Amino acid sequence: MATSSVSKGCFVFKPSAKKKKKTLSLESYFVQGCEDAESSEIRFRLCQELWDEIKTDTEVRTDVHVLLYLLDFTRKCSSTRQNSDWTSQMRASEIPTAALMLGVNVPDHDMTFQSLSDMLKQSVSPHVASVQAKECGALKHLMKKVLERLMDTVVVVDDEDEEENVETSPRVHRSMHCSLGILCDWYTARTKKSPTGTPGKKRSSQVRDEQQQPPVVIIFKDLEAFNPRVLQDFILICSQYIDRLPLTFIFGIATSPSTIQHMLPHSVSSLLCIELFQSLSCTQHLATVIDKLILASRIHFKLNGKVMQVLIGVFLYHDFSVRNFIKGLQLALLEHFHSQPLSVLCCKKKQALFNVTQLSKPNLDRIRQLPSFKRYVEKQEAQEQVNLMTDDSHLKEVCQQLIKDLHKYHKNYYPILRCLHTLTSSLPRYPLGKQIRELYLICLAKNVWENEDYQSAMKLVKMLAKGEMVSLLQKCVEILQLSKSKKMKNALVQLEELLAKFKQLDTATEMTPTVEASIPSPIKNLQKKTDLFQLQKTLLEMNESRRAKRLSPFENLRNEALEFIDNLVKSHLSPPESQPLYEVCYYSSSATVRRHLNATPRTSIQAALSNPYYYLQVHLLHEDGTVSNTAPDICIAYKLHLECGRLINLYDWLEAYSTVVSAAEGNDQDSENFGKVDEVKHARFIRAVSALEFLGFIKSTKQKTDHVARLTWGGC
DSSP: OOOOSSOOOOOOOOOOOOOOOOOOOOOHHTTTTOOOGGGGHHHHHHHHHHHHHHHHHHSSSSHHHHHHHHHHHHHHHHHTOOOOHHHHHHTTTSSEEEEEOOSOOOGGGHHHHHHHHHHHHHHHHOOOEOOOOGGGGSSSHHHHHHHHHHHHHHOTTTSHHHHHHHHOOOOTTTTTOOOHOOOOOOOOHHHHHOSOOHHHHHHHHHHHHHOOOOOOOEEEEEEEGGGGHHHHHHHHHHHHHTTTTTTEEEEEEEOHHHHHHHHHHHHHHHEEEEEEOOOOOHHHHHHHHHHHHHTTTTOOOOHHHHHHHHHHHIIIIIIIIIIHHHHHHHHHHHHHHHHHHGGGSSSOHHHHHHHTTTTOOOHHHHHTTOHHHHHHTTSHHHHHHHHHOOOOOHHHHHHHHHHHHHHHHHHHHHHHHHHHHHHHSSSTTTTTOOOOHHHHHHHHHHGGSHHHHHHHHHHTTTTHHHHHHHHHHHHHHHHTTTTTOOHHHHHHHHHHHHHHHHHOHHHHHSOOGGGGGOOOOOOOHHHOOOOHHHHHHHHHHHHHHHHHHHOHHHHHHHHHHHHHHHHHHHHHHHHGSSSTTTTTEOOHHHHHHHHHHHHOOOHHHHHHHHHHHHHHOOOGGTTTTOOOTTSHHHHHHHHHTTTSOEEEHHHHHHHHHHHHHHHHTOTTTTTTTTTTOOHHHHHHHHHHHHHHHHHTTTTSSSOOEEEEEEOOOSOO
């Protein structure tokens, strides 16, 4: 921008607020570097549809009942103030407070409070303000945020620059003090406004608003992080205006309800009427998300066992965040459709069958190279193998049938998985896991019926009583009723017949004496003194007597039911790797997901300093194992410091740095000034050393004043 001035000076031009940064859209990122560019648009569209479906499913909260209880709480507290009885007046002198227990999954709290705030504004009161501890370090800051978010305006504090606020927003109350008196006047003016519109239609709502004023709700998102003194002062001030302002507090607590007692003395907590609300635990929320997104046949994108273990491991051992788990799932979704050209078949059955007919020659060759398809070809006859490997039209017909079989596999897989979990989740010591995700990981790894835990679980199920067995089978019937698969409908009919037989059994039938009562027990012979031969003979007789034992009708029927369940498991719970073309739906790159989710800052920093070409992509820097003179100053200083011991002489370090930089400048090595330290090189070296100290690679030492101590050892 051109300027004209008589005297010299420094001119500051503020950037225009209208300019928008150009961001890389998801579609352009997806298409860039995407293998098989011809199908990239179709794959992006399929990925976007699945992304939107996942987003829609996760927006519906599983703990909505807790939020509804909170809405009822705020309504009741507001109506209590209008009653004239003595008890209500005593409670009206206290501030209604809801203590919402959310758990330690802090990253998910923002989503919870956003949903709560929207529901409050829609059905209870438009006057809702949410505050966080990081923006309320002092009382005036807390008061300022509350007033701004309730009054929808900019509040000026005494020590703030009013001119700057005037430029940013035209709606500013000049010389406004952060006091609740102003909020009371504003609230009175807002509630006394007469509604506009047809008098007849608005009369009932007007009377209702006059009888019950909407409450003013203040949400403290992270109570533990607030300064206790600031919180105490704010509550004391609010208690002075409770007769003019219908306040309601909501405390978001991550740890324990005793936090309120630790932060607030009795003189302050006695001003609050506290009621406790418990949200769902993060593990319960995760179980619901897995049931919606992963154990559902309508979501055609799947994760293999290793990727599932990575995502669940990050959840259990890092942050307990369901939100981050969903982000990891979306990351795997994007990576799968970006890197797998055959993901065009990961969609609904009709669309997938159509996409098979549109496959190009390179994609057909990719199908022939899939490990699961190679195993399928090896099982076919010789002529069929030749046709599959040479005839493209025949390959498309076979792929269509394989896609149909894959969809049927998923429709039958998840109902049987839930039935097996229903039978085994209530057993002692949980041999196959208490959560369904644990059983799912076992089934993904190998044939579950070959697992020792499965066999022990079946033995424990054989010991269940009649009432427990009937109850579990009834739950399995309810699960199979939700499935529309033909095989599941047939299994439902057989299971209902077994359940009817159980109910027809008479309790007296089970108590009838069996043949074994008339058989003399060989155990009595063990009580006598006997030799080893006699002991062996007695044990063999006991074994034969057990085999000759006649089972009761209930035991026979129970064994029949378990055999039926076992056959269903063996028929439908085989691992996904056994299905041809499973690669089109299952994402298996666990290393990629782990690299994105489990960030390693030190490794990334060391990789950037030792090999800047990895990030900068400058061909002049593509020199492995040497100190490139064209690298950034911090990279040169870092590589030189790797050649030193525990203590580094700063002067020697500077001399070596100057020599490398002089070679980069193209100076003659035979000249006298080559490698000489000047002011510019000295300043650049100091800046590089300061950056390395900030990153934690070196530190100053008292042993020698002109030395620094090295802190890291080993490569990246």
